[in-house]
Amino acid sequence: MKIYVGNLTEYMTEEALKEAFEAFGEVESVKIIKNRFNERSKGFGFVEMPSNSEADKAIKALNGNIVDKKPIKVNHADSGGKKKKKPFRRRSY
Template structure:
């Protein structure tokens, strides 16, 4: 069973998380989600436990428990298609009011578009 673990302390390691869940049974994998640019933890991750009974025991035993000063959130991970998205078909993108083109304009100077010269203004020195 794939388990979501949220509100994790930013300093916790994958090994520490594996030990925490290992008290409830076999842990097949641990994945901490990290910022692509900085490599710092985003404060959540996933633990995979092959035995459903052990995974359920871990969820019940660890949800809302204090770990390094933070109450972690533990529940069964939901597949991407089952998670609610933002409003509309655009994944939460909402155009500004009055924008008929969805917020993307080609008529602004200096940003490309339909103007002569590709919308770029040439500076004379």
């Protein structure tokens, strides 16, 4: 199950995030999204856990917890993929 983790500080590392989730079960992967120009964290990331029950426990336990003086947001990641763009319409005058 893919889990969204938001409101992260720019100093959060993937290793520290993995350790937080490993307390609830096996972690397949951790990815903190970074700005491609300066390599700073954008403040969110994703964690993948193979067991849905372990992932649900981690979500319930970690959502709202204070990490680096900020409450993090943890919930199921949207599995819908990219959203459709609205078609471009010209204005008629």
